[in-house]
Amino acid sequence: MRNWVGAPGYMVANFETVRYALFxxxxxxxxxxxxxxxVYTSxxxxxxxxxxxxxxxxxxxxKANVMTKFANNQYLGFNCETPIPVSEDEExxxxxxxxxxxxxxxxxxxQRYVAEWDSFAKNKSAGTTKETRVPAFSQYRSEIQVNGTWLDVSAFEWNGRVVNNVSLAMPHAGVLGAATDxxxxxxxxxxxxGLGAYNLVASVPSPAIHVLCANMDRSELAPIVYTAWNYSEDLDAPTWPAQVSFLSSNSSINTTVVDDLFGWRKNGQxxxxxxxxxxxYNTVLNQTFYYGRESIYLLGRxxxxxxxxxxxxxxKASLTPNCSTTYSAVQEGSSLSSTCDPENDPLxxxxxxxxxxxxxxxxxxDWPWVGTEWANSMSLSNGITDGKASIARLLTQSxxxxxxxxxxxxxxxxxxxxxxxxxxxxxxxDAQMDMDWAHDEDILLSPETVNFNATLRERTYASGPTGEPQKLFYIVLVFAFLTNILCLAYFIFHRGLVTDFSEPPNLFSxxxxxxxxxxMAGSCGGGPAGRQWAGEWFIGESGGHLFIVPKEAVPAVVAARGNMGNAWRVEEEASWPVQQQGHHYPPGDLNHQHHYGQIPQSYNNNNTGGPGGPLAISTAMATSRGLGGDGNGNGNGGGLLARLKQRFSSSGPPGGGMNASTAYVRSPDTPSSATRLTSSGAL
Incomplete structure (x- = not known):
């Protein structure tokens, strides 16, 4: 059973030990x-x-810091990273x-977007709803994946013409600053x-881009194309739009068939x-606008x-209150996403x-100023000189x-x-994190702290189960605790060092x-088998000498000594080969030969075993006929008890008579009255 704890596999290899000991x-x-x-380690x-x-x-x-209003082109320019100082190229x-x-x-x-579309097209997995279109994505600071949300993706007919309308929301980049604040x-x-992670959901507005396109023919566009109605001078592409610089916000522009669709002539637009x-396969931009215009325009063929x-x-761009921003931070790749489902998203x-x-x-x-700079950087106005930019070709093919x-x-x-x-x-x-900008200045001289609602879930080091099945391990810890309490109580009541007899060296000795x-007969080679596993045994002690006493020997030893403590001397003497003084028995003399630890049997003249069988350890009692006994408690010099007396007394010939109640003089093992000889088989 000691091996069960140290090597649990022992129970499988020696299942018989479990069978007999488990009960x-x-x-x-x-x-x-x-x-x-x-299972304690697990x-x-x-x-x-x-x-x-x-x-x-x-x-x-x-909390987060805010420095400017949304889409401030000047703030973006001041914070753009370049080694060229402003003093060198101020304009x-x-x-x-x-x-x-x-x-x-x-x-x-x-490029990533059209590559994803190529995959969708080959697999025929795209649909006509916003949920089945290829999602919009970007990157921020070259390491954070940004995922947008389509608010609307549609195509329809309006007054006999094809109209294409989409709205795309992106997450608020200011959440990144708040996450590291x-x-x-x-x-x-x-x-x-690098092993930590967290998920921060911020209740802040999301920026959105709105794109509305309408198919038109040449005649419908004529009222808003300079070369279609100005015949007095040729187009001067290098100086455009200086040729129409005389126009102002109050100038009256020709009407078109799409004024109502685009909201022209309303709200000062x-x-x-x-x-x-x-x-x-070319595109041109309108680049003719004043502050107060909401949109920029592109014309392509x-x-x-x-x-x-x-x-x-x-x-045109706006802030929408119908979204939240989620920042998922991990060492191997973070992401910033927008979620636009106000009915199901409490954030x-x-x-x-x-x-x-x-x-x-x-x-x-303010965004049109940002948008114009962006459009120019993309060469979307190269069509003014038939520039045939690749991006314009790809756009017009769509x-x-x-x-x-x-x-x-x-x-x-x-x-x-x-x-x-x-x-x-x-x-x-660093822009506003609510819908309104409540400052007169577009750029603040020092950061302003703003608060917003958020939820946070972190992946950190913590104790406890990570799933419902692991809660079963609580049973193991409870039993381990109770076992330790039991051991503690034992050591409190049994103080000092003790000898562990189950240690292999001690047990071997x-x-x-x-x-x-x-x-245990027959187990010396392969160990116990069958019912031998159920054998009970005890530790005896005599004069500082320890020995094993099997259960069947206990009654006789106790009867001989009255206690277990000093039974060893009786057993020890009876186990030694008996040699009478001055005599050496030949090997063939069965009357005098016996094995270590075994009381000799009684033999007759035919060398046939008589009454009294071999007994292990139980040496305090023997048959009355053992080697010279007369069966009445008397014996001669060849009797076993006489030899025992010889061993445990200072004098007396082996052949002398002996009464069963005579004490063994000078022996520490004075038998009790229970050592009276009985007939064979009385054990």
Whole structure:
């Protein structure tokens, strides 16, 4: 049973030990201890040892710093990273830096986007609903994956023309600053050796880009194309739009058939003016606007040789209160995502500020300056000189020809939204985190602290189960605790060092210094078998000498000594080969030969065993006929008891008579009155 605890596999290899020992109290305790010892490490690892796991969802008020309003082109220019100082290129330094930044990020995003569309087209997995279109995505700081949300993706017919309308929301980049703000006490992955992680959901507005495109023909566009109605001078492309600089916000622009669709002549919004009709696979921009205009415009033409088809697109940006921003931080790759489901998302900003404005009231009047710089960096106005930019060709190939979305490619409105999404991320950097800007200055001299609702779930080191099945290990820990309490109580009541007889060296010493047991006959080679496992044994002691006493020997030993403590001397003497003084028995003399630890049998003249069989250890009592006994308690010099007396007394011939009640003089093993000789088989 000791081996069960140290080597649980022993129970499998020696199942008989379990079979016989399990039905005893010690066996049950040992079995439980073995099971506990086997699974304790797993239980402690699962429940006690700190391990990485997601904690509970925590609701908190988070803090962030705000420096500017949404889509502030000047702030973006000042913070654009370039080694060229402002003093060296005061007029163009910021614009040049922003153009490089916009173009690099937008081209990278669009290349990944069209590659994803290629995969969708080959697998025929795209649909016509916003949920089944290829999702929009970007990257922020070259390491954070940004996932947008389509608010609307549609194609329909309006007054006999094809219209393509999309709205795309992106997450608020200001949440990244809040996530690393020390005031929010969020443990960063790097602080746990790269193993930490957390999920922060912020109730803040999300920036959105709105793209509305309408297919038109040459005659419908004539009122807003400069070369179509100005015959007095030729287009001067290098100086455009200086030729129309005389126009102001109060100038009256020609009416078109799409004024109502694009909202022209309403709320101070006028139609754009394009320098010329673009040629096949080219685009031009309107670049003629004043502060207060909400949108920028692009005009493109596809390569259809049968129909002269143009697409006029309007782009504008706003903040929407119907979304929340989620930042998932991990060492191997973080992500920033927008979620726009106010009915099911309690962290949508509209649920934190029920009175927040939405719709056209939230359109940014500052974004057109950002958008124009972005469009110029993308060479979207190269069509003014038939520049045939690759991006313009790819865009115009996406113009839809029917009032339905294509399944093998994005629509032109989707493509423009993805390209312009990078401006949304930059426009929310250090920007307002509510719907209103309550300052007279567009840029603050020092950061302003704002609060917003958020939820946080962190993956940190913690103890406890990571799943319901692991809670079963609590049973193991309870049993381990109870076992330790039991051991503690034992040591309190049994103080001092004790000898562990189950230790192999100690047990070996006991075994080789103890007489064999009849019940263990035949086990010396391969160990106990069968019922031998059920054998009970005890430890005896005499004069500091320890020995094993099997259960069947206990009554006789106790009868001979009255206690277990000094039975060894009787057993020891009876186990030695008996040699009478001055006599050496020949090997063939069966009357005098016997084995170590075994009382000799009584033999007759025919060397046939008489009454009295071999007994292990039980030497305090023997048959009255053993080697010269007369069966009445008297014996001669060859009797066993006489020899015992000889061994345990100082004098007396072996052949002298002996009464059964005579004490063994000078022996420490004075037998009790129970040592009276009885007839054979009385044990």
């Amino acid at each position: 005893s109290i010690l066996g049950i305790i040992s079995f439980i201890a073995a099971i506990v010892a086997t 239980a402690s690892d699962a429940l006690v040892q700190p391990q990485l796991k997601l904690g509970a969802l925590e609701t908190k008020i988070a 163009h330094r910021n614009a040049t830096c922003l153009d490089i930044s916009y173009a690099a990020q937008a081209y990278h995003d669009y 020390e005031r929010n006490e969020i443990l960063q992955p790097s602080e746990l050796g 006028n139609a754009p003016i394009f320098p010329r009709y673009p040629s096949n 596809d390569g259809d040789t049968d129909v002269e088809r143009y697409s006029l697109c309007q782009l 949508a900003y509209i649920n934190s500020d029920a009175g927040a404005e939405s719709g056209s009231a939230t359109v940014s009047l 113009i839809i020809k029917k009032p339905e979305l294509q399944l093998d490619r994005p629509s032109i409105a989707e493509a423009l939204a993805v390209l312009a999404s990078t401006t949304l991320l930059l426009s929310t950097q 006991l075994a080789v210094n103890s007489p064999p047991s009849a019940s």
